[in-house]
Amino acid sequence: MPLDAPAFETPLHVGRPNIGSRERFLERVNDILDRRWLSNDGPLVRELEERIAERMGVRHCLAMCNGTIALEIAIRAVGMRDEVIVPSYTFVATAHALHWQGIVPVFADIDPDTHQIDPVAVERMITPRTTGILAVHLWGRSAPAAALEEIAERRGLELIFDAAHAFDCTFAGRPVGSHGRAEVLSFHATKFFNTIEGGAVLTNDDDLAERMRLMRNFGFAGEDNVIHPGTNGKLNEVSAAMGLTNLEAIEEVTATNRENAEAYAAVVSEVPGLRALPFEDSDRNNHQYVVLEVESGSQEVRDAIVARLRENNVLARKYFWPGIHRMQPYRDLYPHAGLVLPHTEDVARRVIVMPSGTAVTTDDIRTIGGILAEAMESAQ
Numbered sequence: 001m002p003l004d005a006p007a008f009e010t011p012l013h014v015g016r017p018n019i020g021s022r023e024r025f026l027e028r029v030n031d032i033l034d035r036r037w038l039s040n041d042g043p044l045v046r047e048l049e050e051r052i053a054e055r056m057g058v059r060h061c062l063a064m065c066n067g068t069i070a071l072e073i074a075i076r077a078v079g080m081r082d083e084v085i086v087p088s089y090t091f092v093a094t095a096h097a098l099h100w101q102g103i104v105p106v107f108a109d110i111d112p113d114t115h116q117i118d119p120v121a122v123e124r125m126i127t128p129r130t131t132g133i134l135a136v137h138l139w140g141r142s143a144p145a146a147a148l149e150e151i152a153e154r155r156g157l158e159l160i161f162d163a164a165h166a167f168d169c170t171f172a173g174r175p176v177g178s179h180g181r182a183e184v185l186s187f188h189a190t191k192f193f194n195t196i197e198g199g200a201v202l203t204n205d206d207d208l209a210e211r212m213r214l215m216r217n218f219g220f221a222g223e224d225n226v227i228h229p230g231t232n233g234k235l236n237e238v239s240a241a242m243g244l245t246n247l248e249a250i251e252e253v254t255a256t257n258r259e260n261a262e263a264y265a266a267v268v269s270e271v272p273g274l275r276a277l278p279f280e281d282s283d284r285n286n287h288q289y290v291v292l293e294v295e296s297g298s299q300e301v302r303d304a305i306v307a308r309l310r311e312n313n314v315l316a317r318k319y320f321w322p323g324i325h326r327m328q329p330y331r332d333l334y335p336h337a338g339l340v341l342p343h344t345e346d347v348a349r350r351v352i353v354m355p356s357g358t359a360v361t362t363d364d365i366r367t368i369g370g371i372l373a374e375a376m377e378s379a380q
C-alpha cells in the first residue's frame with residue numbers, strides 16, 4: 001500500500017444508518033403495497049406508536065414526519081410564544097423550530113463537563129417575555145431535568161425536551177417521555193433508531209396529545225370536520241415499516257454501540273491530551289454518539305486531528321460547531337451572545353464526534369486509535 005493511502009478504503013461516517021432485517025422490511029413494504037394504504041394514520045404507524053409508547057412507558061407516542069416538525073408542533077401545542085430559553089450548543093433544528101414559530105430563541109450556556117444546558121444560566125436568561133424552556137438531552141445524556149422542572153414550576157414556564165438523541169434512554173430511573181410536558185424524538189436516518197425520516201412526541205398529558213394529534217393532520221376531527229389549525233406532520237407507512245423493523249434490532253444496535261464506545265474510551269485513554277465524554281453507568285443509554293474532547297481546548301489542534309482523520313477516510317464531525325448563536329440567522333440577532341456563552345464557545349472548539357454504529361467494528365476503532373495518537377502528536 002502506498003504511504004499516503006488512506007487507512008480505510010471505504011469512508012467511515014458519523015450517522016451511518018443502523019438497519020434491521022432487510023427481509024422483514026421488504027415483507028412489510030410488500031404488505032403496504034398490497035393494502036394500498038400509504039399514509040394518514042395507517043396500521044403500521046399505529047403499531048409503531050403503540051410499541052414505542054409501551055417501551056418508553058409513556059401514555060402517548062405521536063409519530064411525525066420528522067423531528068423538526070415534531071418540535072414545532074409540541075412548541076405550539078404547549079402554547080410557547082415570545083421568548084423561549086434554549087441551549088446554543090445543539091443541532092440548529094432546536095432553535096430553528098422556535099424561530100419558525102415566531103418565537104425568539106434565547107440562548108443559555110451549558111455545563112462544560114456534561115455539555116448540557118446549565119439551570120443557573122437558564123434562570124439568568126429569564127425575562128418578563130419568557131414563556132418556556134426547550135432543553136436538549138444532548139448526545140443521549142441527561143439534561144438536568146429535575147432542576148429545570150423546579151425552575152419551570154416556580155417561574156410558571158412551559159418545559160419541553162428535545163430528546164432527538166435519546167431514544168430508548170433512561171435517566172436516573174426515568175425513561176425518556178416522562179420529563180416536562182412533552183419530549184420530542186428524531187427518527188432521522190442518522191439516529192440510533194431510524195424511520196428514514198421521522199420523529200415523535202411523547203407525553204403523558206391526554207389533552208396535549210389530543211391537540212397534537214389534530215395539529216399533525218390539518219386539524220381534522222373526522223371527515224370534512226376541521227376543528228383546529230394544523231399542518232401536515234404525518235409519518236408514512238414505509239417509514240413506519242422501517243421503524244418496526246429497526247425496533248426489532250435495537251438491543252443489538254445498543255450492544256454494538258456500547259462495545260464501540262468502550263473501545264474508543266480504551267484507545268483514547270492512551271492518547272495524552274484527548275478524552276472521551278463518559279456515560280453515567282446508572283442510566284440506560286443508546287451509546288449512539290461517541291464524543292471526544294481535546295483537553296487543551298485548542299481549536300487548531302481539534303481541526304488538525306479532524307483533518308487527519310478525514311484524510312484517512314474517518315469522517316469525524318465537529319458537532320455542534322460553531323454554536324447556533326454564531327450561525328447567520330442568529331448571529332445578527334445576538335452579536336454579543338458569545339459573551340454570555342463562554343462554555344458553549346469553549347466546548348464547541350474542542351469536540352470531535354467519531355463514527356460508530358453497526359457499520360464500525362472494534363478493529364476499525366483500534367486503527368482509528370493509531371491515527372488519533374499520531375495526529376495528536378504532530379498537532380502539538
Ligand code: T4K
Binds near residue numbers: 165
Ligand atoms: N434536535 C436535535 C438535537 C437533532 O440532533 C436533530 C437532528 C433534530 C432536532 C432534528 O431532527 P430531524 O428533523 O432531522 O428529524 C444530521 C441529521 O440530518 C440530523 O437529523 C441530525 N439531528 C444531525 C445531528 O445530523 P447533518 O447536517 O450533520 O447531516 P449530513 O447530511 O451531514 O449527514 C450526517 C452524516 O450521516 C454524514 O456523515 C453522512 C451520514 N449519512 C447520512 C444519511 C442521511 C449516511 O451515512 N447515510 C444517510 O442516509 O445533520
